Amino acid sequence: xxxxxxxxxxxxxxxxxxxxxxxxxxxxxxxxxxxxxxxxxxxxxxxxxxxxxxxxxxxxxxxxxxxxxxxxxxxxxxxxxxxxxxxxxxxxxxxxxxxxxxxxxxxxxxxxxxxxxxxxxxxxxxxxxxxxxxxxxxxxxxxxxxxxxxxxxxxxxxxxxxxxxxxxxxxxxxxxxxx
Numbered sequence: 001x002x003x004x005x006x007x008x009x010x011x012x013x014x015x016x017x018x019x020x021x022x023x024x025x026x027x028x029x030x031x032x033x034x035x036x037x038x039x040x041x042x043x044x045x046x047x048x049x050x051x052x053x054x055x056x057x058x059x060x061x062x063x064x065x066x067x068x069x070x071x072x073x074x075x076x077x078x079x080x081x082x083x084x085x086x087x088x089x090x091x092x093x094x095x096x097x098x099x100x101x102x103x104x105x106x107x108x109x110x111x112x113x114x115x116x117x118x119x120x121x122x123x124x125x126x127x128x129x130x131x132x133x134x135x136x137x138x139x140x141x142x143x144x145x146x147x148x149x150x151x152x153x154x155x156x157x158x159x160x161x162x163x164x165x166x167x168x169x170x171x172x173x174x175x176x177x178x179x
Contacts, residue, residue: 009065088137115143
């Protein structure tokens with residue numbers, strides 16, 4: 001369970017791809033080790049040790065600034081995010097469990113697994129396409145950079161545990177609060 005937003009030394013999230021979150025236990029441990037400072041706490045959530053009581057941190061910031069790695073890994077979720085969870089053949093939007101990665105030039109015909117040769121497809125479109133090479137996706141696949149994906153991620157709903165997170169995430173759409 002991820003209950004605490006982690007900010008870099010400059011008070012920006014370490015990552016929005018995925019959102020930099022840690023458990024409340026890790027947050028308290030990092031506070032105790034003096035590696036982070038508490039920015040905000042849950043006012044109605046305390047934990048107890050035999051000798052102490054702590055408010056659970058909702059937002060912590062690292063004491064030092066660490067440069068953020070801006071390279072994007074080729075990964076299923078990142079590809080789905082690049083394509084906004086939309087099948088690139090039928091244009092319908094799906095949840096991740098209903099999507100597949102399609103090789104535009106199939107592996108059986110020499111295609112590589114790369115940003116430029118892979119696209120998001122629903123299961124039925126991927127099966128229909130099979131190993132054909134004459135079927136083109138709606139959008140030309142491209143290798144996104146960190147800023148492309150971060151912008152797309154910010155447009156999607158976030159499940160957040162504390163309203164204070166919003167001021168650091170810079171999101172542009174509706175948000176869901178979760179318990």
